[in-house]
Amino acid sequence: MQFLIDNFNLLWDAFLTTLSISALAGLVALVLGTLLAAARVSPIPPLRGLATFYVETFRNTPLTVVFFFLIFGLPQIDFVLGFFPGAVLSLGLYTAAFVCEAVRSGINAISTGQAEASRAIGLTFGQSLREVVLPQAFRTVVPPLGNVFIAMVKNSSIAAGFAVSELSSLLPRLVNANAAQLSAVLVGVVVAYMLITLPLAFLVHHVERRVAILR
Amino acid sequence: MTSGSNGQPLVRLSHVDKWFGDLHVLQDIDLSIDRGEVVVVIGPSGSGKSTLCRTINRLESIQQGEIFIDGERLPEEGKALARLRSDVGMVFQSFNLFAHKTVLENVTLGPVKVRKQPRARAEERARELLDRVGVGTQAGKYPAQLSGGQQQRVAIARALAMDPKVMLFDEPTSALDPEMINEVLDVMISLAREGMTMVVITHEMGFARRAANRVVFMDGGRIVESADPETFFTAPTTDRAKDFLSKILHH
Numbered sequence: 001m002q003f004l005i006d007n008f009n010l011l012w013d014a015f016l017t018t019l020s021i022s023a024l025a026g027l028v029a030l031v032l033g034t035l036l037a038a039a040r041v042s043p044i045p046p047l048r049g050l051a052t053f054y055v056e057t058f059r060n061t062p063l064t065v066v067f068f069f070l071i072f073g074l075p076q077i078d079f080v081l082g083f084f085p086g087a088v089l090s091l092g093l094y095t096a097a098f099v100c101e102a103v104r105s106g107i108n109a110i111s112t113g114q115a116e117a118s119r120a121i122g123l124t125f126g127q128s129l130r131e132v133v134l135p136q137a138f139r140t141v142v143p144p145l146g147n148v149f150i151a152m153v154k155n156s157s158i159a160a161g162f163a164v165s166e167l168s169s170l171l172p173r174l175v176n177a178n179a180a181q182l183s184a185v186l187v188g189v190v191v192a193y194m195l196i197t198l199p200l201a202f203l204v205h206h207v208e209r210r211v212a213i214l215r
Numbered sequence: 216m217t218s219g220s221n222g223q224p225l226v227r228l229s230h231v232d233k234w235f236g237d238l239h240v241l242q243d244i245d246l247s248i249d250r251g252e253v254v255v256v257i258g259p260s261g262s263g264k265s266t267l268c269r270t271i272n273r274l275e276s277i278q279q280g281e282i283f284i285d286g287e288r289l290p291e292e293g294k295a296l297a298r299l300r301s302d303v304g305m306v307f308q309s310f311n312l313f314a315h316k317t318v319l320e321n322v323t324l325g326p327v328k329v330r331k332q333p334r335a336r337a338e339e340r341a342r343e344l345l346d347r348v349g350v351g352t353q354a355g356k357y358p359a360q361l362s363g364g365q366q367q368r369v370a371i372a373r374a375l376a377m378d379p380k381v382m383l384f385d386e387p388t389s390a391l392d393p394e395m396i397n398e399v400l401d402v403m404i405s406l407a408r409e410g411m412t413m414v415v416i417t418h419e420m421g422f423a424r425r426a427a428n429r430v431v432f433m434d435g436g437r438i439v440e441s442a443d444p445e446t447f448f449t450a451p452t453t454d455r456a457k458d459f460l461s462k463i464l465h466h
Contacts, residue, residue, distance in 0.1 A: 114314070116274055116307070121301060121374070122377065127329075131328060135315050
């Protein structure tokens with residue numbers, strides 16, 4: 001315990017780094033994932049094809065490879081992201097594919113009558129999606145989206161391999177110098193992750209209960 | 216075919232054909248509906264009557280033929296189609312009220328988003344319409360909190376809020392408990408009396424007799440017979456119509 005208190009600043013900084021990677025990547029994933037889902041159900045075939053291609057590419061590529069490509073691959077074509085922005089973008093782009101599929105499953109769960117009724121009063125495809133379909137789709141996919149985001153927080157640990165001083169990077173760093181403190185370091189890091197994921201799970205549960213719609 | 220006051224029918228279907236795969240669900244349909252006319256379409260299930268109704272606002276596409284609304288050819292997609300649909304009210308068998316919106320929001324969504332009306336004006340008009348169909352006190356509730364008959368009346372108010380040129384009713388009472396059917400039919404009859412142009416797919420022969428100007432009988436994807444209700448119910452000319460009527464009118 002004393003060891004953790006002594007290294008509190010280090011833990012705190014790493015915690016904030018993990019938190020900011022997760023928050024920023026989460027935002028990228030939510031916005032991009034929703035747009036992708038909209039594209040995948042759109043009546044425009046090229047848009048559907050492009051979105052499907054994106055999802056299958058990112059969903060089937062290991063996250064480490066995505067990190068490697070963005071952080072070490074892009075500089076080859078003179079596009080240097082830097083480690084932290086590269087980590088945020090890699091995690092965000094990767095997670096967007098999973099957000100897309102969760103949201104799409106929500107869209108598919110809405111009865112076709114809802115979309116038909118919105119078209120019948122003259123809403124365009126975009127309006128129908130924004131006003132009628134997506135608000136209901138999100139309500140049905142709160143639990144799976146929670147899963148996606150909790151997994152994303154833990155996936156941010158890949159950034160440790162790319163020179164970002166986030167929580168998981170503390171493990172080798174502290175344990176190498178203080179082998180006797182292995183369990184203290186493990187507990188400290190795990191608890192720090194839980195400080196992000198447990199409130200997230202609680203938030204998901206809360207949102208789920210608040211937005212539940214009667215059918 | 217009959218003509219309207221300006222010599223042009225409000226809805227005109229010309230040589231319309233539609234297939235679902237190999238199934239020829241609409242076969243060479245010709246139908247003209249005048250301004251203020253109430254046309255009731257009846258027929259056995261699978262006769263294509265619902266599909267016919269849904270082609271008029273292009274919820275179903277057609278493979279051959281043409282459909283005109285108020286002289287304008289029905290566009291195939293995009294903003295032009297959305298604009299045309301906003302002039303065609305539709306009431307569904309399963310109500311299809313927006314589940315996440317209150318009754319009032321259901322009725323104001325179209326006027327605010329499509330007609331760009333100020334919200335206050337749209338709400339005022341929505342409350343008038345809800346009062347008119349007898350559900351004014353339910354404005355703040357969600358659809359799931361209403362009975363089927365109330366939901367269907369809200370759906371009628373939602374369609375009316377767009378000031379449609381024509382209203383399509385696709386079996387509006389088929390999903391209702393018997394005791395709720397009349398509250399919906401009463402609203403439809405008063406609409407018909409006020410001169411609304413209506414296409415009604417229904418099994419309610421009483422409604423056809425009381426409110427229809429014309430009864431269209433469909434079977435096997437074709438319009439088999441078309442006549443005023445008195446003639447159709449008392450002296451149908453085709454065997455298929457006679458057979459159908461004998462099955463539904465004697466109990």
